[in-house]
Amino acid sequence: MRIIGVYHIKGGVGKTAAAVNLAFCAARDRYRTLLCDLDPQGAASFYLRIKPPRKLSGKKLLKAQKTVSRSIRATDFDYLDLLPSDFSFRNLDLLLDQNKKSREKLEAILTPLKDDYDLIFLDCPPNITLVSENVFNASDALLIPLIPTTLSVLTFEKLVQFFQEAGLDQRKLWPFFSMVEKRKRLHQQLLNDLPGQYQQLLESQIPFSADVEKMGLFREPVGVFRPRATAAQAYRTLWQECRRRFGLK
């Protein structure tokens, strides 16, 4: 089982869209895939039309393994399940803080699922919090959507610095360009300059696309309602690159 976090300190960079579409691509390749919606906004759950079960709460999630397996819902797509989000997940930080080994709790929750799934995608909330630190520990790779703008790059560098200071494995950080608009001069410049600076940078780029925004309208991955769209193709390419990097067959 591989765990892939989709994370950025900054919000609005395309984390949820990437998590949903990549999980969908993995499921299409017949990997048994679970998408965990850790963001209390519940956008991934919304995209996949899944309401959280009444009994799901942040507290129960951390307390009982049974809650996790009982809360998992099949999506409309073969091989893709979702652990929906609940608004109470906004307190996960506080709840985690009350736990022993508070930075490894998420890993402990996900480990029992190793026989059920080949891949787990974590759609993470922004900011560096205790939830994020759990994601850093649990994940085998962290996909970082990077908008080619100064602010997005700056926050990514802060994340790298955090990893250095915390002694975490920086090889886990897999940034990729997201919401790319090649007609913008700044985007063009950063697309040219940054690859030389980040060794782990993935080659695939996700373009800025109205199709991605329409996911909220169709409530499906782009690959379902616009399979030939550039964005759908870009997610497929990104998934294949991740797959190769993981050495998955």
Added chain:
Amino acid sequence: MTAFRLPAVYWRLRQTQSWDSMRSWLPPGLILGSARAVKEIRRCCDSFDGRLFRRNLVCIQTRRVMRLESLRAPDHLIEMAPGLRPGERFARQLPESELRTRLEEILGVRALISYARLVAWRQTGALLDDNQKTVARLTLETVSLLTRPHPVEMGVFLILQPLHGYSAVTRQIQSRFQQSGAGAPTDHPFLIAQPFLPVRPDGYRPAMHFEFQSQTSWAQAFAALGNHLLTVIEANEEGVRRDTDTEFLHDLRVATRRIRALLGQFRPVLTDARIASHRTAFREIGDRTNRLRDLDIQLLNERRYRETLPDDFQSGLNSFFGQLRQERIEIFQDVRRYLHSARYRRLKASWRTFLSRVPDDAADPLPDAIELKDLAHRGLKRLRRRIDQIIGTVGENPSDDHLHQLRIAFKKYRYWIEFFHSLWPAQELSPLRELQDCLGEFNDLVMLQHGLRTFLDRLRPDTPQAVNTASALGALLIRLHDAQNQKRTFVSELISGFVGTA
């Protein structure tokens, strides 16, 4: 590994229902989308000896996809992956997938043979909740079994595929279906099709399961065993002729060997001339098929042998295995011709006649009141004496020839125990099987080395390619020789363990 899908629930409907009429069967609040009727031809596949069916599994190949399903809930399992392409028969030929791994585990080198074809007109749609989210999938299908001259109608099936996390709504749907006239859920449609199948996947049983009583006469026992073995031979003929799986030939040969073993130990009650003529006849089948069997084993193990060599040496074996493949084509034609020959038919007919007259062919004078149990015990003692005799002449390092003789003696001994297992149920066969398997593998190593040496003797190393081939063959010979010596030591240990047994 746990199954990704939950067990499906099946109903066999008493009367045809339209897709639209299914909407009235649903609990309030659920929506059934429209669905197009699709025709699907399903080939049910298994090994010739029903290895999947015996594990309650069915492998269904449609045009592009292969599915492995459990026939018995709740141990449901389903694997789906791209299936075999035309002309392919083995699990190892499937694209890499969980399905391939599972099938290889169960089937080993056995071919997947299609034994039934079903045609289904299928409509599948999603059951949606008020959020337009799929909570279950529904399939309505009309299934027929394709048989000659006319297909057999299997009926209309309703299949509910539950999804993770929606068990409450699934229970509601099930309850509504039952109230609406679907009745109680039924078995998997494949199990319902069983009585109509032209060939049952578990119909072939080469194993000897005879319940002889102490009062059974020797003539009854001999005829029962002889007839069963003839049935096994005939059950495998078609498979050999079609060349679908090498195991058909193997089972055919084992049955002929068993007949020879049977004849050998019935000497006290049958005329020598009869025994000799039939033993010679069945030896002929063995002789005619020996080379084909050797080639089958060597070709089945090709990948294993290649993998013992470094990557850059492996291509050096191409010409050797290429020649084996070519030789197999020719030998196979000889065997096929032989199985079609009048001589072969006469051999079987003569055996059949002999079996029908067994008491009349008894030795003269017939020993008084000879009992089956007594005959069986005498045979067992004689065979055991033969084994002990060979072991007595074997030193710490048994020669190839000794091990060959032992292999044959052990086979006869084991066959005899299997024939009359009901008379001495305490006899444990598994240590014998282990010993025999080991001796069999030893023999395979000897045969392959012999083949490699012969090929090497004829090779003229006057081209770089021939030199490569010679190096690879030399390397493989060394590997095989090492493996043979290890096996020899292991066999010696097993023999020492056997000597102590009664």
